[in-house]
Amino acid sequence: MSDENAEKLFLQEKPTRALLFIGSMGKTYASVISKEIDSTFAHTTRILAKMEQCGLIRFTFEGRIKFVELTEYGREVEAALKEFRDIIAEEPPEIQEEKSRETGVEKEEFTAGEEEKEPEQVEELDPLSAEILEKVKKLRSKIESIHREAVEQGDSKDTISRKLGPYSRDIKKLQNQIERAESPINEIVTSALNESEELLEMYLRN
Template identity: 85%
Template sequence: MSDENAEKLFLQEKPTLALIFIGSREKTYASVISKEIDSTFAHTTRILAKMEQCGLIRFTFEGRIKFVELTEYGGEVETALKEFRDIIAEEPSENREEKSERKDTGTEGEGEEAAGEEEEKEPEQKEELDPLSAEILEKTKKLRNKIESIHRDAVEQGDSRDAISRKLGPYSRDIKKLQNQIERAESPINETVISALEESEKLLESYLKG
């Protein structure tokens, strides 16, 4: 995997959480990691495969159990990520000084109001997606809308759970196709896109279970 792809991997939340969690254990395995980072097992295995390609982890077997552990290089990256996380979690000293000055001059409320305005603007700023991520996200949105529409109509018509399952069951294949497309992608797909597909999968599962 190229350095660029490795960089993209760790600019996403779940790969970072996964690596830090693996580092906190002498050995662990994929299903445990999946629960810890609140991800599907399929997505977790894709993350681990990319980490292995980067030389960050290795798989070992004890009987039939497949364990995951960090390589020496993976340990170095994990340490750097934790240090980075701790640094950005700290409030810069100049910010603390500015707050103190605002409090002394009676302008603290004005500063908070301005900060509030910035926070309101932030959600409007959308991350620019690469063409493939944008394509998959659009397909995911259309698929979810279709699933919700079919389920809503079926409920309004008083369809049985079995009838609803027959109508929605085929859409599991559509979700699988998108998952395969993500897995075959040459570069990592944006985490927002993956999360949207996971949410759609969970929604469909909840409808099928009734």
């Protein structure tokens, strides 16, 4: 990876957070990363695509679920980023000495090296795409809520499968609606539905 590409990628907050999160999880998938770094799914996939091009991550499949994990090179970069993070988290000796001398004096807070978050373009959806996306969001929220409650209650795998199984039909209905649509449905909507399907399948398998 060239110095220029590295600078563009890791002097931004979200790519750095994404790589560190992938390293901490060992193996995860795009929608989870998207939530962790507070980014849209589309923006997250663009970040991951750049990381894959740089040889930092690789994608693997288990059934129909697409996972992402660090390569050996990615783990080396992760270690370097952690070291850098720890260094800048420490106060310079000069500041520590000044603080020890200025007891009771309110100091001005500052943050070094923090840059403005990368703006994300919000694409305007056509009415049908917006309607289906809202349905997908509600369905995903319901699936996550039921799974969370089931885990908290200590339900067995079979019980969780019985509770979540019917939602496969709801996903299929939305897929059919997209296929029958007279005009093309926005990619954001299809990606969101695919991620919801992958999430449900993971819940049903684990």
